[in-house]
Amino acid sequence: MTIEFLVNGMPVLVKADPMKRLLDVLRENLSMTGTKEGCGEGECGACSVLMDGKLVNSCLIPMAQVEGAEVETIEGLREREAGQLLSEAFAEAHSVQCGFCTPGMMMATLALLKENPDPTEDEIRLAISGNICRCTGYDMIIDGVLLAARRARERGVAW
Amino acid sequence: MSADISKAVPRTDGRAKAEGRARYIADYPHDDMLCARFYRAPFSRGIIRAIRLPELPEGYHAVDYRDVPGANHIALIKNDLPAFAEKDIRYRGQIILILAGPDPDKVDELLGEIELDYEAGTPAIGIDEGLACIGGPIHGEDNLYADLHVKKGDPDAAFSSAARIVEGEYSTGFQEQLYMEPQGLTAWTENEGRKVVIQGSMQCPYYVKHSVEEVLGEGYEVRVIETTTGGAFGGKEDYPEIMGAPLAVAAVKIGKPLRMIFDRYEDLSWTSKRHPSRTRIRSAHDAKGRITAMDYDIIIDGGAYESYSLIVLQRAIFTSNGVYNFPNVRVRGRAVATSTVPSGAFRGFGAPQAIYALEMHMEKAAREFSADPVDYRMPYVAAKGDPTITGGRIHEEVIMDRLIEKALEISGFREKRERYRKEPWKGIGISFFNHGCGFTGDGEQRLIKAKASLRKNADDSVDILIANIDMGQGPQTTFLKIVARILDLPPEKIRYDNPDTDKVPNSGPTVASRTMMIVGYLIQKAAERLKRDWVSGKVQEIEEHYSMPPYVRWNQETLTGDAYPAFGWAVNVVEVEVDPVSWETAVIGVWGVYDVGVAIDERVVAGQIQGGMSQALGYACLENLEVDSDGVFRQRTMADYIVPTSLDFPRTGACTVDNPYEYGPFGAKGVGEIVHDGGHAAFCAALEQATDRECPDVPLTPERLLEIMSNDD
Numbered sequence: 069m070t071i072e073f074l075v076n077g078m079p080v081l082v083k084a085d086p087m088k089r090l091l092d093v094l095r096e097n098l099s100m101t102g103t104k105e106g107c108g109e110g111e112c113g114a115c116s117v118l119m120d121g122k123l124v125n126s127c128l129i130p131m132a133q134v135e136g137a138e139v140e141t142i143e144g145l146r147e148r149e150a151g152q153l154l155s156e157a158f159a160e161a162h163s164v165q166c167g168f169c170t171p172g173m174m175m176a177t178l179a180l181l182k183e184n185p186d187p188t189e190d191e192i193r194l195a196i197s198g199n200i201c202r203c204t205g206y207d208m209i210i211d212g213v214l215l216a217a218r219r220a221r222e223r224g225v226a227w
Numbered sequence: 228m229s230a231d232i233s234k235a236v237p238r239t240d241g242r243a244k245a246e247g248r249a250r251y252i253a254d255y256p257h258d259d260m261l262c263a264r265f266y267r268a269p270f271s272r273g274i275i276r277a278i279r280l281p282e283l284p285e286g287y288h289a290v291d292y293r294d295v296p297g298a299n300h301i302a303l304i305k306n307d308l309p310a311f312a313e314k315d316i317r318y319r320g321q322i323i324l325i326l327a328g329p330d331p332d333k334v335d336e337l338l339g340e341i342e343l344d345y346e347a348g349t350p351a352i353g354i355d356e357g358l359a360c361i362g363g364p365i366h367g368e369d370n371l372y373a374d375l376h377v378k379k380g381d382p383d384a385a386f387s388s389a390a391r392i393v394e395g396e397y398s399t400g401f402q403e404q405l406y407m408e409p410q411g412l413t414a415w416t417e418n419e420g421r422k423v424v425i426q427g428s429m430q431c432p433y434y435v436k437h438s439v440e441e442v443l444g445e446g447y448e449v450r451v452i453e454t455t456t457g458g459a460f461g462g463k464e465d466y467p468e469i470m471g472a473p474l475a476v477a478a479v480k481i482g483k484p485l486r487m488i489f490d491r492y493e494d495l496s497w498t499s500k501r502h503p504s505r506t507r508i509r510s511a512h513d514a515k516g517r518i519t520a521m522d523y524d525i526i527i528d529g530g531a532y533e534s535y536s537l538i539v540l541q542r543a544i545f546t547s548n549g550v551y552n553f554p555n556v557r558v559r560g561r562a563v564a565t566s567t568v569p570s571g572a573f574r575g576f577g578a579p580q581a582i583y584a585l586e587m588h589m590e591k592a593a594r595e596f597s598a599d600p601v602d603y604r605m606p607y608v609a610a611k612g613d614p615t616i617t618g619g620r621i622h623e624e625v626i627m628d629r630l631i632e633k634a635l636e637i638s639g640f641r642e643k644r645e646r647y648r649k650e651p652w653k654g655i656g657i658s659f660f661n662h663g664c665g666f667t668g669d670g671e672q673r674l675i676k677a678k679a680s681l682r683k684n685a686d687d688s689v690d691i692l693i694a695n696i697d698m699g700q701g702p703q704t705t706f707l708k709i710v711a712r713i714l715d716l717p718p719e720k721i722r723y724d725n726p727d728t729d730k731v732p733n734s735g736p737t738v739a740s741r742t743m744m745i746v747g748y749l750i751q752k753a754a755e756r757l758k759r760d761w762v763s764g765k766v767q768e769i770e771e772h773y774s775m776p777p778y779v780r781w782n783q784e785t786l787t788g789d790a791y792p793a794f795g796w797a798v799n800v801v802e803v804e805v806d807p808v809s810w811e812t813a814v815i816g817v818w819g820v821y822d823v824g825v826a827i828d829e830r831v832v833a834g835q836i837q838g839g840m841s842q843a844l845g846y847a848c849l850e851n852l853e854v855d856s857d858g859v860f861r862q863r864t865m866a867d868y869i870v871p872t873s874l875d876f877p878r879t880g881a882c883t884v885d886n887p888y889e890y891g892p893f894g895a896k897g898v899g900e901i902v903h904d905g906g907h908a909a910f911c912a913a914l915e916q917a918t919d920r921e922c923p924d925v926p927l928t929p930e931r932l933l934e935i936m937s938n939d940d
Contacts, residue, residue: 156237168408174247197872208834
């Protein structure tokens with residue numbers, strides 16, 4: 069079937085099986101490989117994207133559900149001031165080690181900070197609890213989120 | 228000299244990774260590539276009588292052992308694992324052939340149509356069945372890949388005159404590395420099929436090159452390119468060879484580019500895990516409770532082929548005494564063959580198993596003599612000049628007293644330990660440990676012979692040419708710092724690309740906590756030479772070759788001398804609270820204090836400490852990996868194999884104390900593995916205080932704790 073939706077604000081028309089995963093359409097049809105596949109079963113969060121503003125695992129979203137939706141991926145976020153601010157904070161705080169979970173972690177952080185621009189450490193822990201990082205033990209990811217949240221407030225950057 | 232270099236800088240690779248611009252192997256274009264998949268043994272042990280393939284459509288190919296132009300083995304230590312199985316099958320999931328074709332779904336469909344006629348044998352699952360040679364020996368006559376003995380002093384005399392003997396048995400389970408990026412490689416040929424290129428996620432490009440050269444034999448050139456590697460933890464030390472050698476054979480036969488990317492299920496099911504272990508310890512004590520001798524019997528489960536079991540066992544044995552200098556010691560270590568996936572490398576490499584047994588035994592001995600766990604350990608902590616169990620010496624200043632003092636202070640250990648004697652279901656535990664940096668013995672000089680280069684370009688930029696990779700542990704940040712500091716260059720004038728064996732010398736594998744201490748030191752020396760010889764505008768290349776520090780003595784025949792040139796040292800403290808209804812254990816405090824020489828970047832090192840602690844605590848209580856009667860792991864998805872989330876453990880209070888090492892860059896030693904060595908022991912020590920029971924096994928899941936609590940109520 070033909071599915072029409074928005075990716076990072078751009079209208080997209082994709083011919084795909086309605087059961088094809090959004091993750092595969094992003095990576096294969098649209099060559100947007102910033103979104104990663106870590107488990108394929110919604111456990112690790114490496115494939116996190118925003119769909120209509122909500123954080124989802126794109127490996128669990130069949131294309132049938134995407135018709136008419138607005139999807140934001142890391143390729144969109146990184147073009148925005150908020151994305152640049154966040155990636156800079158992550159690099160500075162060493163929130164990144166191997167980096168495979170990081171684009172998904174960026175999206176989970178975006179989903180949190182859109183709702184709550186001044187989160188506590190516990191709120192951050194909860195917000196990223198669906199995103200597995202095997203390298204950092206999460207401490208420095210939390211540091212990165214706190215740093216980014218503070219800078220965005222100081223500089224008036226919108227999430 | 229330390230404070231300055233240790234000051235943190237942003238991660239060089241941070242932004243590209245965070246923004247999804249860094250390319251992992253699955254991110255490379257692959258329109259022209261065939262999808263390659265393994266057909267794996269559907270039974271755990273026995274003989275293949277016949278294989279019937281379905282008729283393959285045009286463009287689909289099968290590749291098996293008959294297509295191997297060179298030697299049909301994976302070059303690891305013993306070469307016992309075939310690249311493709313011929314007749315014998317030793318584990319469920321063993322690689323039999325490769326099917327490749329343009330449509331992944333069609334490849335899967337064809338794999339499902341393969342028929343296998345076989346004679347099934349009886350698998351031996353776990354250490355006991357392996358030792359009992361259930362189903363007949365898998366390896367040799369006794370199923371032992373190795374049976375090693377080490378002795379120091381006169382343990383027999385000490386045991387026969389002991390006033391008391393304390394005995395204990397300690398076990399650790401399988402553990403999956405669970406790097407977030409699953410295994411993946413691509414392969415293609417160039418120069419009319421005479422050059423084979425392997426590209427992908429890996430720790431050791433030259434190991435992969437060597438294994439491909441062996442399987443292809445003479446007449447082929449091999450090039451290996453590492454792509455940004457999404458975590459490894461040892462899991463990409465041996466497996467890319469196991470995967471890459473058959474893939475290279477297929478690329479040569481088919482003549483088309485191939486792509487093999489595992490999904491998580493395949494990765495969890497069939498890649499190598501940490502060796503399970505069982506260690507019996509007896510300690511001899513005099514009338515005052517002092518330890519006069521130790522006797523260790525260490526057994527590790529090597530799985531169906533030897534792979535790295537011998538050297539994992541050696542590290543376990545050489546680490547068995549941890550930070551202590553006991554006067555008399557006997558160690559027997561065995562690696563046993565069983566019918567599961569060959570066990571392999573995982574951060575720590577035998578040390579987490581050995582430290583666990585030792586530290587749990589020290590807890591037990593302290594308890595037996597009603598002593599404080601810290602005070603009980605103190606008299607045995609080694610000092611500079613003390614003998615090791617291999618007849619070598621500790622050559623460095625040992626600053627354990629400072630580490631211990633710091634750990635006690637930041638954790639409030641003494642006050643809490645005392646208070647929790649009266650408060651039920653709370654406990655705090657401590658562990659002391661060390662980790663030998665670099666290869667065991669003279670391995671660096673005899674086997675690896677590392678070479679590292681710096682090339683200065685005409686524009687006065689500098690390339691770091693080494694074969695070591697950044698799997699997240701930070702060398703692309705820290706090596707730049709070293710070179711920038713010495714040459715007084717801005718970091719943007721220095722490049723350290725992902726290694727390509729056509730472009731970089733063999734500086735050895737990215738393993739064994741060696742990258743910074745061994746290769747970093749070569750790069751430091753190269754940078755110092757380049758600084759001396761610097762001619763602006765001229766292309767200059769400086770290569771450094773490894774040589775052993777002059778004080779190191781080692782005899783590989785007798786395994787005597789200095790097993791490691793230097794050690795990292797550490798103290799971990801873990802505080803827990805047990806829920807006496809659900810038997811869940813909440814970790815409420817975590818601290819780690821380390822001597823890693825000098826931190827090249829304090830945040831890189833703290834990141835290692837925190838991440839390693841998270842893995843060690845996962846190993847301690849979450850990461851349960853069981854095997855069924857067919858040798859198959861029961862936990863084969865991330866829903867079943869549980870690793871820590873952001874909600875499981877609190878922050879790790881991470882701290883280092885400087886102790887510069889003469890033969891490390893800016894005084895640095897290794898840090899990559901020691902951070903996984905002791906957290907699980909401190910966790911169980913805390914749990915023992917909280918429950919007043921012995922907790923001698925990991926993973927100590929709520930189910931296991933329930934068993935412990937019901938058994939001796």
